[in-house]
Amino acid sequence: GQNIDQPTEMTATEGAIVQINCTYQTSGFNGLFWYQQHAGEAPTFLSYNVLDGLEEKGRFSSFLSRSKGYSYLLLKELQMKDSASYLCAVMDSNYQLIWGAGTKLIIKP
Amino acid sequence: DTAVSQTPKYLVTQMGNDKSIKCEQNLGHDTMYWYKQDSKKFLKIMFSYNNKELIINETVPNRFSPKSPDKAHLNLHINSLELGDSAVYFCASSHDNQGAGELFFGEGSRLTVL
Numbered sequence: 001g002q003n004i005d006q007p008t009e010m011t012a013t014e015g016a017i018v019q020i021n022c023t024y025q026t027s028g029f030n031g032l033f034w035y036q037q038h039a040g041e042a043p044t045f046l047s048y049n050v051l052d053g054l055e056e057k058g059r060f061s062s063f064l065s066r067s068k069g070y071s072y073l074l075l076k077e078l079q080m081k082d083s084a085s086y087l088c089a090v091m092d093s094n095y096q097l098i099w100g101a102g103t104k105l106i107i108k109p
Numbered sequence: 110d111t112a113v114s115q116t117p118k119y120l121v122t123q124m125g126n127d128k129s130i131k132c133e134q135n136l137g138h139d140t141m142y143w144y145k146q147d148s149k150k151f152l153k154i155m156f157s158y159n160n161k162e163l164i165i166n167e168t169v170p171n172r173f174s175p176k177s178p179d180k181a182h183l184n185l186h187i188n189s190l191e192l193g194d195s196a197v198y199f200c201a202s203s204h205d206n207q208g209a210g211e212l213f214f215g216e217g218s219r220l221t222v223l
Contacts, residue, residue, distance in 0.1 A: 033211065042199060042214035043152070085150060095207045096165065099152040 002026045004100035006088050011106045012078055020073045020086050020103045028093020034062050034073045035087040037102065043087055046073070075105075083107045112136050115200045115215035122190060123223055129186045130218045132200030138213075140164075140206040141183040143175060144199040146217075152199070158183055159206045187220075195222045 003025045012018040024032070031050040035043040049055055049064035049071060061074040073086055085102040092098055115132040122128055134141060142165075143155040156175045157165035163175070172188045187194060197217045204210040 030207075035212075037150075042216050043212070044214070045211035048211065087152065089152075097154065097212070099154075101149065101151050104150075 002090075002092060002098045004088055004090060004098055006086075006100045006103045008101070009104045009106065011108060012075075014078055014080060014107055014109050016078050017074065017076050018078060018105065020075075020088075020105065022071045022073070022088030022100060024069050024071070024088070024090045024098070024100075026090045026092045026098055029066060030091040030093065030095055032062075032064055032071050033089045033091070033097070034060075034071075035089065036084050037087060038084045046086075078107050080107050080109070113200055113202055113213050113215040115198075115218050117218060118216060119219050119221075121221045121223065124190055124192060126190050127186070127188045128190060128220070129184055130198055130200075130220075131182070131184045132215055133182050134200075134202040134213070135181065136202055136204075136213060138202040138204050139180060140203045140210075141177065141180070142201040142203075142212070143183065143185050144201060144214075145196050146199060147196045156183075156185075157206065164206060190220075190222045192222050195220055 006022045034046040037043040047062035054063045059076045064071045087102045088100040089097045113134045140159045142157045145153045158177045161177045174186045177183045200215040201212040
């Protein structure tokens with residue numbers, strides 16, 4: 001079966017760095033997405049990786065290793081507004097998105 | 110202008126009733142989706158339409174019936190509502206159903222079945 005694993009919850013301190021990991025097993029691979037979802041709101045797109053390596057976008061970076069079935073989202077200079085759930089999703093060979101359950105990130109002052 | 114809009118945002122109803130949620134996107138996208146997010150926050154795809162044609166129909170009770178009158182609209186009708194249908198239903202759209210196109214989500218419709 002297809003599976004996306006990510007930690008249920010993480011806690012970090014304002015101003016620090018946090019890395020949220022995602023491992024996947026899917027039928028084929030057409031890219032990996034990270035979405036941010038604040039409580040009570042819709043998910044919003046953060047990043048897309050289809051080739052191995054690191055993609056940097058401001059304070060957020062996303063890394064992919066296809067051979068390891070592994071990705072991480074790196075958040076730097078954490079702000080209180082970064083408290084949210086972070087969803088990892090993989091597009092399989094049929095172009096269907098397989099979603100992880102999300103990682104709830106709690107930022108403390 | 111809201112890119113993906115869905116109505117109503119909140120819906121409280123009794124078991125056994127029939128209800129509809131409407132969705133419209135003004136992005137010119139070809140593909141639209143309905144997702145269900147339950148209390149455990151898992152996003153589950155329900156349906157996907159590409160240019161008004163059904164392309165994904167996951168294992169969803171046939172009490173749920175999507176309708177796409179045109180590619181900018183995808184409505185969800187639910188018959189004989191059950192307690193387990195309580196969830197947040199998200200509509201989303203993407204440029205097409207293949208490739209790197211990100212999903213744009215509506216604000217969600219929170220359905221509570223009493």
